[in-house]
Amino acid sequence: MYVAVKGGEKAIAAAHRLLAERRRGDRAHPGITLKQIAEQLSLAVDRVMSEGSLYDRELAALAVKQARGDLVEAIFLLRAFRTTLPRFGVTEPLDTGAMRISRRISATYKDLPGSQVLGPTFDYTHRLLDFELAEEGDPNSVSAAGDPGDVDERVPRVVELLDHEGLIEKEEPDDPDRPVGDLTREPLGFPADRDVRLQNLARGDEGFLLALGYSTQRGFGSTHPFAGEIRMGQVSVELVPEELGFAVDIGDLTVTECEMINQFKGSATEPPQFTRGYGLTFGEGERKAMAMALVDRALRCRELGEEPSSPAQDEEFVLYHTDNVEASGFVQHLKLPHYVDFQGELVTVRELRAEARQRKTGT
Amino acid sequence: MAVLARTSAETLESAWQETPDRPAYDLVRPPEVGLAMVRARAGGTGTRFNLGEMTVSRCVVQVKGGAVGYAYVAGSDTRHAELAAVFDALLQDTARRPAIEIAVIAPLEQEIEAARAARRADSGPTKVEFFTMVRGDN
Structure with a gap:
């Protein structure tokens, strides 16, 4: 108190x-x-x-x-x-398949229609400090050399394109009448459906999700992941304003998407196949999108008939602790005056010590 | 609206200043900033979920002796929404529409396409060419 x-x-x-x-x-x-x-x-x-x-x-x-x-x-x-702004509405679901990509890679298939496009990545850099950047002024503008061949306007989604054999699970078709859970309006409840889990993870702390995703790779609820596809680029956003009743294109967002493909031995109802975990972030957020996809897959254990045994599969533990605004608030509230509590605790400890002394001396 | 939404308030401001016979207009709904909840789908194609919100500016204008114009544009620039609504109204005027399409919309469309082409060209050279090592026969 x-x-x-x-x-x-x-x-x-x-x-x-x-x-x-x-x-x-x-x-x-x-x-x-x-x-x-x-x-x-x-x-x-x-x-x-x-x-x-x-x-x-x-x-x-x-x-x-x-x-x-x-x-x-x-x-x-x-x-x-x-919290100071009114909400005008809800957008149509983003069509990330129509993304105008700046980056798109797959660790599962080498030759893809639309190619592997590295884009602006830290991958393959040597992580050596670049002292040219320490100098004042602008380094010369460096445009990428080589074949200036364009990136395709629209590239197919890796998972769907290459799964002719049905070895990768299909996304569950959505029921358009199903209300979509919204954590900004309703508190988190359990068991949490996938829509609520994904919203929670999308807002969640990158560091926490990274550690949880890492734990699944190290054997705490192993899901044997492959990066099926990572893509980053721009998507159009459409809003349906109430007074108009039709969708209006209101601009573009940059997003990063990760589709993890995970080995799955099968269950009573499902044949052995590859299952999927999904990550999506605003802007360029590849590490976060990958971590989110790993944790999303780990949290799907219940629906896939797996016995939850690890922290990343425990949805109450995960979903209650992803939010760094809540976490930081609760940890930092310890700085507020607890003078009365602490006085109370002091009295208790003094009494306990006095009792313990009495028992020792046997009086 | 897709074109008007993807430009900036400054660009629309200069287009408006250069528009001949600028009509007066009333603000039916003054420009304001709010939120839109951005939806996405699990796996890109499955269950809908709420990804997060974005800022949106909106405005409704009534051009004197003309149409009602609506605008919803991404971002928190209210002037952008106001001018987009004015142009939306003017574009409903069959007499004015052709001139505005030529003077305002077409050049903006070209700018947007040029920016997209520049992005594609930026990433173009980062496309990976794989070489397969073939072992000799002997």
Whole structure:
């Protein structure tokens, strides 16, 4: 328990002034602009949009700046801001099959219609610090050399394209009348359906999901995954405004999608086949999308007749702890005054010690 | 609307300034920022789920002696929504439509297509060419 305590207003105001000063840093250097953050720290902005669960590059860049680069704090700021806005509606489901891809790879099939397209990736870099970037000014613009052959406008989805034999499970067809669970409106309940689980994971902390996904690879609920397809690019968004009654194309979003394919021995009802785990994030978020797909598959254990035995398969454990805004709030509330609780605990411990001493001396 | 939504407020502002005989208009619903919940599907094709929200700006205008224009555009720029709604109204005017399509919509469409082509060309050279090593006979 914590109690209301008065006092400290002056100290708080001074602390906030100091925070603003530290945020600005040394005034000998120019202040950083939102455009610079959005353009040059774009993956930080993407993570904040993804876990802040709000796609808006400018607002996310502002949050990164205000939070001094603390991304979990920035995510909190974005979540808080969204509560001030009305909701105009719900979009049509994104058609990621029609994505205008910048990157698309598969670790399961080499030769694909539409090819493997590496795009702007850290993969295959040597992870050596590049001291050219430490120099002031712009390095010369480097356009990729080689065959300037275009990427196809639309490339087929790997899993569906290559599963002629039905060895990979089909996605369950959706019932259009089924209401879609929404964690921003209804609290989490158990057992949680896949729609709710995916929304929870999409908002979830990348670090937590990465660790859980990693645990499945290391044998805690092993799912034998392959990266069937990872694609990143732009998709169009359509909204159906109430007053119009038809879909309006309102713009593009950049998203990253990961489809994991997992070995599956079969169950009483299902033949041996490959099963699927799915990850999708706002912006460029490949590591998160992969981790999400691993955890999504682990959480499907119940519907696939697997006995849950590991942390990543325990949906209450996973889904209750993915949200870094909630987690950070609860951990950090420990900083609030607990003076009365602690006084109470002191009294208890003193009494227990006195009792223990009495027992020892046998009096 | 797909074209008007993908441009910026600045571009629409200059297009509006260059429009001859700019009509007066009333704001039926003043421009405002809100949210749209973005839906996706498990595996891209299966169960629908809520991915997260996005900001959307909207506006409804009534052009004096003309049509009612609607706009819903991604992002939180209210001026973008207002001007998109004005052009939406003007495009419903059969007398004005051809001129606006030529002066505003067609060039914007070209810009959008050029940006998409540039993205495709950027990623083009990152396409992987595989070489298969063939072992000699001897």
